Amino acid sequence: MTTQLEFITLEDLVRGEVYDPADSDYAKEAAAFNVAVQHRPDAVLAARDAVDVVAGVRWASLNSVPLAVQGTGHGAERAVEGGLLISTRALRSVAIDPAARTATVGAGVKWRQVIDAAAPFGLAPLNGSSSDVGVVGYTLGGGLPVLGRTFGFAADSVVSFDVVTMDGVARTVSRTREPELFNLLCGGGRGLAIVTSVTMRLYRVSEIYGGVLVFDGEHASAVLRAFAAWAPTLRDASNTAFKFLRAPDLPQVPRELAGRLTVHVHFAHVGKGGPGALAPMRQSAPVLIDGVGVLPYSEVDRVYNDPVDPMPFASGGVGIKDLTPEAIDAALALAGPEAECLLPMLEFRLLGGALTSDDGRAASALGLGYAAHVVGVMAPPIAHLVPAEIERTLAALRVFGNGHTPRNFLGGALDTSSAWSDRVNAARAAAKDALDPEGLLRD
Numbered sequence: 001m002t003t004q005l006e007f008i009t010l011e012d013l014v015r016g017e018v019y020d021p022a023d024s025d026y027a028k029e030a031a032a033f034n035v036a037v038q039h040r041p042d043a044v045l046a047a048r049d050a051v052d053v054v055a056g057v058r059w060a061s062l063n064s065v066p067l068a069v070q071g072t073g074h075g076a077e078r079a080v081e082g083g084l085l086i087s088t089r090a091l092r093s094v095a096i097d098p099a100a101r102t103a104t105v106g107a108g109v110k111w112r113q114v115i116d117a118a119a120p121f122g123l124a125p126l127n128g129s130s131s132d133v134g135v136v137g138y139t140l141g142g143g144l145p146v147l148g149r150t151f152g153f154a155a156d157s158v159v160s161f162d163v164v165t166m167d168g169v170a171r172t173v174s175r176t177r178e179p180e181l182f183n184l185l186c187g188g189g190r191g192l193a194i195v196t197s198v199t200m201r202l203y204r205v206s207e208i209y210g211g212v213l214v215f216d217g218e219h220a221s222a223v224l225r226a227f228a229a230w231a232p233t234l235r236d237a238s239n240t241a242f243k244f245l246r247a248p249d250l251p252q253v254p255r256e257l258a259g260r261l262t263v264h265v266h267f268a269h270v271g272k273g274g275p276g277a278l279a280p281m282r283q284s285a286p287v288l289i290d291g292v293g294v295l296p297y298s299e300v301d302r303v304y305n306d307p308v309d310p311m312p313f314a315s316g317g318v319g320i321k322d323l324t325p326e327a328i329d330a331a332l333a334l335a336g337p338e339a340e341c342l343l344p345m346l347e348f349r350l351l352g353g354a355l356t357s358d359d360g361r362a363a364s365a366l367g368l369g370y371a372a373h374v375v376g377v378m379a380p381p382i383a384h385l386v387p388a389e390i391e392r393t394l395a396a397l398r399v400f401g402n403g404h405t406p407r408n409f410l411g412g413a414l415d416t417s418s419a420w421s422d423r424v425n426a427a428r429a430a431a432k433d434a435l436d437p438e439g440l441l442r443d
């Protein structure tokens with residue numbers, strides 16, 4: 001156990017604030033986007049810069065104090081108990097190099113900042129469905145972008161990471177400098193080192209043909225069957241997902257969605273041919289809301305319309321091979337109009353395309369089939385039922401599994417090995433032993 005005295009010593013080493021549970025700002029700094037999780041570390045270091053991160057890591061190593069790191073808390077599904085939590089949210093620098101087509105961003109940066117900084121140059125980053133998510137946590141987990149089939153996992157576009165390893169040394173790792181660690185960080189990287197900044201490639205995309213088609217839940221079977229026949233025929237320029245959504249009956253939810261089942265086809269296409277590619281889905285059933293059109297890339301959030309306010313949730317996922325007729329029947333039994341379903345969302349995101357290219361990085365070549373993802377709301381009166389309901393849903397879908405689930409879709413699962421190949425799992429274990437023999441840094 002750490003003592004108050006040791007935290008006073010840490011305070012002397014850093015420029016940022018160190019909060020303990022008695023401080024009024026402790027809860028604010030430890031807070032996660034997922035408000036179902038309340039971290040209770042012995043102290044939070046609100047790092048002001050990379051030098052503070054080095055000091056925090058050295059101090060924790062010297063005192064054998066368990067260490068965790070948080071950018072935004074979008075990935076928080078298990079609470080940090082005890083030890084030191086390093087918060088990187090103040091590391092907010094973003095630098096765009098338009099000639100090299102790269103962005104270098106600090107560990108507290110959210111995707112929105114990068115999208116807005118890159119847009120004036122006609123460039124786009126490989127963000128996911130919500131631009132409120134943190135760049136670093138998302139990328140260390142592979143990062144499945146809205147345009148993933150077109151450009152690959154975000155981790156496959158990383159040029160270099162600035163990291164602090166548990167020996168307290170700050171290093172830059174890249175394809176040529178410490179390539180083994182670099183390849184692991186690119187998708188397999190949580191719990192190995194603390195990232196202070198990342199440089200990643202940007203892409204020449206200033207607009208997309210994208211958005212969402214919404215159908216009444218009564219058409220779920222027709223739309224899902226049409227989706228399953230259509231999605232595998234798409235070129236890499238097209239990205240899509242199918243979703244069952246049971247939105248709550250709240251004033252802020254659009255009237256057409258509130259308090260009922262709707263099914264959604266999300267679509268994002270780069271270059272010409274978008275309307276033609278989407279046509280079969282527009283004809284699959286009467287469309288309730290047609291929200292697909294030409295969008296500036298800065299409006300990419302309109303493809304998924306993810307929640308932006310902190311909320312209490314739990315989630316889980318499983319990679320599935322194919323939406324066979326049996327898999328479709330199982331999905332309809334779990335979340336279709338006849339189902340007694342407690343979970344607001346079950347989604348199938350089409351993988352393939354550039355997500356299957358392999359350059360040796362941890363995230364590479366695992367993107368086959370579909371990523372099924374399920375989310376539950378951890379609020380009364382059903383919160384206590386949600387984890388079991390998520391597990392029941394995943395168990396029913398695992399029958400159709402392909403053995404691999406993107407790390408970022410695993411939710412609070414304790415066993416994360418299905419996120420990687422056997423080779424990467426072995427390399428991760430060896431790297432963890434070498435870099436963090438005391439096992440102080442948590443994933």
Ligand SMILES: Cc1cc2nc3c(=O)[nH]c(=O)nc-3n(C[C@H](O)[C@H](O)[C@H](O)COP(=O)(O)OP(=O)(O)OC[C@H]3O[C@@H](n4cnc5c(N)ncnc54)[C@H](O)[C@@H]3O)c2cc1C
Pocket residue numbers: 069070071072073074075076088107127128129130132133134135136137138139140141142143144145146189190191193194195196306307406408409442443
């Ligand atoms: C609304 C929503 C939409 C999402 N959409 C997508 C999507 O489209 N595609 C996708 O791939 N994922 C998606 N995710 C999942 C998301 O990528 C993960 O939850 C990711 O962990 C979030 O990273 P973060 O930095 O925002 O969160 P945090 O909770 O701050 O970080 C998550 C974990 O990453 C590690 N970490 C964070 N910062 C550092 C650091 N500086 N150094 C070392 N380790 C660090 C820590 O282990 C931490 O627990 C979504 C999540 C939400 C809530």
